[in-house]
Amino acid sequence: MEPSTGAKAFDVEAIRKHFPILKERVYGKPLTYLDNAATTQKPQIVIDTLSQFYSRENANIHRGIFCLSEQATKRYKSSRHRVQEFLNAGSDKEIIFVRGTTEAINLVVHCYGRAFLKAGDEVLITGMEHHSNIVPWQMLAEQTGIRLKVAPINDRGELETGEFKKLLTGNVKFVSIVHVSNALGTINPVKELVRLAHEAGAVTLVDGAQAVAHTAVDVRDIGCDFYAFSGHKLLGPTGIGVLYGKKELLEKMPPYQGGGDMIRTVTFEKTTYNDLPYKFEAGTPHIAGVIGLGAAIDYIRSIGLDKVEAYEQELLKYGTEQILQVPGLRLIGTALKKSAILSFVIGEAHAHDIGTILDRQGIAIRAGHHCAMPVMQRFNVPATTRASLAFYNTKEENDRLVAALHEVTEVFR
Amino acid sequence: MSGDIRELYQQMIMDHNKNPRNFHALKESNRNAEGYNPLCGDHFKVFLQMDGDVIKDIAFEGAGCAISKASASMMTTALKGKTRQEARALFEEVHKMLSRRIGEVFDASKVGKLATLAGVCEFPARVKCASLAWHTMCEALEPTGKQVTTE
16 A cells, blocks of 8 residues: 555555456566556456356346346346446436447437538537547538537647637537547546537537546536447446437437337338437347446446545656656646646657567557547657556556666667 | 567667668659558658669658668668569568567578568567568559558
């Protein structure tokens, strides 16, 4: 346990024992996993829940009139309820299960965008979006003639709120913004931005992929119309994610995919659609994923997101101070309000060379453009190296990273 | 620092990375091609000035990691003055060296100084870096019209 100030109650060593993979060794070195923005590791309880489901409980939902199916249905529904509580949504009908954040955004673009946005309408995003909140809108622009506008970011990687306001003209009918930037760590003032967007008459989506595992999210407090996140970045399985949408919007949107579960009655002449949330969940869903996500949410709530956030902020402060000791290192993303992401370049050393050298020390980081090529262009770098921390990381792991970066500077002297 | 890292980033490679040879556009070129690995961002253009079947001059420009840049730079010094057939043959030998199984021996005498890149095969994720310029050169030499990438 860290004897330092700020997070005395946070027993990181006890928490690390919940994550079996953290005991692994890579090239004979202890695994130092610092790629949490890409995907988080899974606690034993999530792994056991998946294993238990497939070993003893597997059945399809909403169909069978047998015990296992009824139980699977119950657990599936209970997970939806947990997600509702987790986001403080008004109803579990507002929780749609999808494959991940990317699919959630695509669903909104497809079902809301195609139905309600027309040629000449504008969609406003920020200069720090992940490709998944850029490309679907560009595809919609090609299909419908809507226009995409981008609010710029400053040299610290913060949204220029003044410019954002200026761009928020009457033609802007949709505002789609990231909560926490995956490439920079910037935390956007989403509540304020959503308020401004609503005042301008726009519908809002917040991409919460990098937020939900690091800070408590309350969709009703933020006030957004849609909120999207991925289970695998929240200690849960891959292939499962969530779209929260306000009921009145979801109700007026056409369905997403056609198939089983999303219908009420089908004849060859006419089909009527099911109620929310099933209208948007055609076909057999990722049942085990949903149940696993429920377990992940239970787990992180048992730790407490307030404690997680406080501890990660302490790690970020420590990590920032230490990493800046590395000669020639420049942080990309120095927002005043920042999540525990350290994105950086070192002199002439290319991110992939840094990645290889760190890998041989057992340190897993991401090197590249982080699916945010416009961010790289904004900072005029081809790529960055990114260490993204989670609440199971330690100061000692930070030290290992910094020591390995000193080696990098030796190689690239 | 581990031994394989030391071998990968040995002095000659770091020298070619820092001071790449023939690192410029080639006005007199009559053949060129671009190679791009979108996932890592390595991006090079290779220029050839062919005099009949002989590579009279060769140069490259672009950006990438140390391995890709050093490999491109060493390639230009190795190929200047070579015939098309010799260049093609050297490409095959370098390809064999880079993609051989770990521990498998290869004939270093066939690649000369390029043997410096032999350690790359210990890092399977980096083979694509070392081979990008070579595939780009092949496209310039014998165009197929395909987008050059090694990812």
